[in-house]
Amino acid sequence: MRRHLGVPHVALVRRPTQTLEFSIGSVPFRVFFPNDYMSDREAVNTLYHSAAARYAAFQGADGEPFAIRVVDSDELAEGVPDFSYEWQEARLHCRAGEAVFSGVRHEYAFDSLLRMLFSWILLPRSGFLLHAATVVRNGRAFVFTGRSGAGKSTLASLAPEGSVLTDEISLLRCEEGGWRAYGTPFWGEFRAGDVNTSAPVAGIFRLVQAPENRVAPLRQAELLRVLLPNVLFFSAQPAAQRRLLEILGGAAEEIPGHDLEFRKERTVWEVLPA
Amino acid sequence: MRKTIRWQKNPIVAWRAIDGETVIISPSDNVMHELNETGSFIWRQIDGRCSAAEIAGMLAAEYEVPPEDALADTEALLQQLAASALLVTAAAADGAAC
The missing domain is CATH 3.40.50 (Rossmann fold)
Structure with missing residues (x-):
């Protein structure tokens, strides 16, 4: 016998992950601000919208985007990184063609990690x-x-x-x-x-x-x-x-x-x- | 008999020849080192097989310099490069020569 269990009053729709795409110097990026990021939803919204505004003009590159996941500081990126760096409380962990930004609390931290990441991924791109x-x-x-x-x-x-x-x-x-x-x-x-x-x-x-x-x-x-x-x-x-x-x-x-x-x-x- | 030291470039350093000169960066301290034309000549000969005397001989053959000055200058530069950890001693290999 099968019994289906559920919570009938909760809609089966998770809060969407906010995604931001932009390209700098013909290098396309896709940034994920996951739905479970930080307890303070207001903060993640501010972070997402400020980044969206700053990078809005930078669009148009072809190719598979370089993925960046913005995660809470408690969530540690796994594995030995190809490249890692810290800027104040924010950390960058880059491995297998994907980057994880953790501990990002404001736009300056996001921009700083992006510059550090960019300096690294420009190497194979001359x-x-x-x-x-x-x-x-x-x-x-x-x-x-x-x-x-x-x-x-x-x-x-x-x-x-x-x-x-x-x-x-x-x-x-x-x-x-x-x-x-x-x-x-x-x-x-x-x-x-x-x-x-x-x-x-x-x-x-x-x-x-x-x-x-x-x-x-x-x-x-x-x-x-x-x-x-x-x-x-x-x-x-x-x-x-x-x-x-x-x-x-x-x-x-x-x-x-x-x-x-x-x-x-x-x-x-x-x-x-x- | 005293063993002859043979130097080789430290494999962790980044270096590039440009315009007759050489720029060397040691990742450990991020310091940029620069070699002039004759320094670059010596740097190019450092391959883990040549002794200071042998490199000095090549320097004296290439440039107008008395052999004793060539040896003194070569030894001094090798010591400086080694002190900055840009060189490491080559594994002893009897009979090897450049």
């Missing part, structure tokens, strides 16, 4: 994230690198309107036909609006504030030395570092590098190569 502002001029991307205070946001604010891809973290990828810079949702103090587009890289410029505007070429080895301390990278694994150095070495050989001495005014654009 790309890297660089502390740099990127401005598109005449259809080509000018990448201005330097640490905080070097003048990235200042330079972005002096750029012709609507042509800034980012003022803080640039994404460069080597593709068929050469290096391209992509817009990213990662911004510093100057936010012109999300630009989900890309352009071939015209050059990388090290920012040096000076009384006069002047451009001087950098040798390949010098450009590599400029790139290394400005790259966002969070893995100490030898194989990953070898791969990163190979990618950066290629960039230093193939992209023209320059020192850009500039004063804080719009005339800086006059000394840049056309």
